[in-house]
Amino acid sequence: MAVAVDVAELVERARGGQQRAVARLISLVEDAHPQLREVAAALTPHTGNATVVGLTGPPGVGKSTSTSMLISALRAEGKRVGVLAIDPSSPFSGGALLGDRIRMTEHAVDPGVFIRSMATRGHLGGLAWATPQALRVLDAAGFDVVLVETVGVGQSEVDVVRLADTTVVLLAPGMGDGIQAAKAGVLEIADVFVVNKADRDGADTTVRELKQMISLARREVRGHSWRQPIVRTVAVKGEGAAQVVEALTEHHTWLEANDELRRRRAGRAAGEVEAIALQSLHAELVDLRGGRRLAELAEGVVDRVVDPFSAADQLIEGLRS
Amino acid sequence: MAVAVDVAELVERARGGQQRAVARLISLVEDAHPQLREVAAALTPHTGNATVVGLTGPPGVGKSTSTSMLISALRAEGKRVGVLAIDPSSPFSGGALLGDRIRMTEHAVDPGVFIRSMATRGHLGGLAWATPQALRVLDAAGFDVVLVETVGVGQSEVDVVRLADTTVVLLAPGMGDGIQAAKAGVLEIADVFVVNKADRDGADTTVRELKQMISLARREVRGHSWRQPIVRTVAVKGEGAAQVVEALTEHHTWLEANDELRRRRAGRAAGEVEAIALQSLHAELVDLRGGRRLAELAEGVVDRVVDPFSAADQLIEGLRS
Known part of the structure; x- marks a missing residue:
């Protein structure tokens, strides 16, 4: 279990120039700590x-x-x-x-x-x-x-x-x-x-x-x-x-x-939002039916009873139901 | 517009040893030709x-x-x-x-x-x-x-x-x-x-x-x-x-x-099904609201009114509605 972190305090210390707080925050986001969203929300205004x-x-x-x-x-x-x-x-x-x-x-x-x-x-x-x-x-x-x-x-x-x-x-x-x-x-x-x-x-x-x-x-x-x-x-x-x-x-x-700075940063933000959304969807796909759904479909592909595109359609259906 | 292809004939020729047919089939799948799914379905039994x-x-x-x-x-x-x-x-x-x-x-x-x-x-x-x-x-x-x-x-x-x-x-x-x-x-x-x-x-x-x-x-x-x-x-x-x-x-x-061949091939098939599903979902995400949804959310992130995780949640909501 990950230990609960005082996010507000950590952000405060990082902003105060404490290198260890900066390092800790990066580790939290890299490791997808349970408080990841809290960290992102606390950082965003700054x-x-x-x-x-x-x-x-x-x-x-x-x-x-x-x-x-x-x-x-x-x-x-x-x-x-x-x-x-x-x-x-x-x-x-x-x-x-x-x-x-x-x-x-x-x-x-x-x-x-x-x-x-x-x-x-x-x-x-x-x-x-x-x-x-x-x-x-x-x-x-x-x-x-x-x-x-x-x-x-x-x-x-x-x-x-x-x-x-x-x-x-x-x-x-x-x-x-x-x-x-x-x-x-x-x-x-x-x-x-x-x-x-x-x-x-x-x-x-x-x-x-x-x-x-x-x-x-x-x-x-x-x-x-x-x-x-x-x-x-x-x-x-x-x-x-x-x-x-x-x-x-x-x-x-x-x-x-040339307003290009804002355009580039919007592009970067779009890429980031996209990557987070895809990661969430990926996690959902992998977890379907307690982690069995993808494996079942893969077996079907190996046995040649389904092609991978049809299998992918069936996998996605699981997300929506 | 992509020209319609006689997929069955092409697969037949590739299986008969015609290199040009093989090359053409790989190009079709690489370029995500509209008949991509037809190609995959025709190949799978072989x-x-x-x-x-x-x-x-x-x-x-x-x-x-x-x-x-x-x-x-x-x-x-x-x-x-x-x-x-x-x-x-x-x-x-x-x-x-x-x-x-x-x-x-x-x-x-x-x-x-x-x-x-x-x-x-x-x-x-x-x-x-x-x-x-x-x-x-x-x-x-x-x-x-x-x-x-x-x-x-x-x-x-x-x-x-x-x-x-x-x-x-x-x-x-x-x-x-x-x-x-x-x-x-x-x-x-x-x-x-x-x-x-x-x-x-x-x-x-x-x-x-x-x-x-x-x-x-x-x-x-x-x-x-x-x-x-x-x-x-x-x-x-x-x-x-x-x-x-x-x-x-x-x-x-x-x-x-050691039944490891089947296990590895199932792993490969799972990776492939996953990649196809993620690609489909990605295309859907990018197309939401005529391609405007992701850009709107990215602007929100740049303006610091929303953090990227909340933006990603909102993007995914669009898939389900």
Whole structure:
């Protein structure tokens, strides 16, 4: 049995800057604590102030170093920064990611920074369900900026980036072929491009290719008045941090001026409401007839007496009766 | 408008070995053609004969080469082989995967082999929805073995492996740290381990570490009478292919002897029925009030007049009224 939590007090403490209260609230929502709804209701009035920035890029691009650099730059401006580091939940990825996370420990003792690794595997509803919940906690706790960081592999992981107000796509020299092959997808999600490791050979080529891609795409996208900037960084040396922050600020101003901020946040809220509703319906489907209904129908499919679409219809009927 | 298809004729031709009919059927189900249900109903009586083998492993392990080797070995036994190659649907991954696929072209002209790349992004319901549908087509078309191949990154991609009767986990020397860090997840999904690139330094270490992991885990898992074998291969030279096929055959025999084959297939069918039902419900939710209901509720969340859980309740109410 879960222990009853004084939600109001916990939210108060989180808003007062207590990191442990923030961590506890995120754990409550991640674990779908029985008081989950109470927590969400208590947080909601305090939300809407955080700027949400997504960071993604292919493996090896220097994502964690870039995140760390960005944290420092935002802290220098006095901003409180929350980080949700989304791990691709593959059984093979444990080792590498552990190493990545260690690079962010320089910020671990800063009370103005809160870093949370989202261990998503097995969560009910997965990333689409859990990430907006954790985001709401950080927003309500008064973090000015929340960075949502994920490596650009896998459907669920990239979808998380769509939660952001502004999405930064990180690239590095020597990935030119990849950029060309995948340009549509990258252009679709990026608001700001960062070419990291810009002191390496090939950086000029990468920037030039990106510029071409952006200008070609602009001819096709009417009414899109935001021109994606390209910022060069050397994250390990902290070079280019100020320019990235400047690009983020400019994009935020553009979002507000074009009512795009509200549109994106409504989209994020719609996705969240949808994910919660689907999760509820899923739980109901699985519970039908004391958990036997789905299994019975599955047996029918295995025995070829019913096709899966008819079985799904019969399953849904159970919800309505 | 989609053109009406003679489903019965198409299924007949696919079962007669016509590759184009097989490809057309997979496209129909992938695109959720209006006659999708008719297709599923026509396929169902012919299903249940294919052995489904999942192959996964970390990037760089030689997955496509191993798949190609396995195809050759199964063909030598006279088996018809279908392959579903699941690409992680990241906007960054285009280039590398294209290269991977090319390595399988040696089988492209063999009428006993059918290879399909699943381009999953944007699909309604995603991989959980589309892959079992494509699997059913290959099963009904009379392929003896269907290989479902995916790189072990990302939640959706690894989940696909759970569709298999037998799952092969590929590893390679020099990934020792990764294995240790991630052993729980890897042990959970693997029925057969293949250590590829076994002619390289460190192969003995990898095999030894794996053996230790397996024997430690066996003490914890009661009643699990299958001991995961470890097969060494050098896929580029075709070495070890016969041993992999032997391990697959042994596992299949074990599955049948322990009623585990039926249990796994029922699990797969349950997942498929669930995914179809959730997809239907999702479509209904999104369509409520001519598509306006979800947007209205999302606006309420952005304006902080309702929390997302209450909004989800209200959305679901619309389904029942």
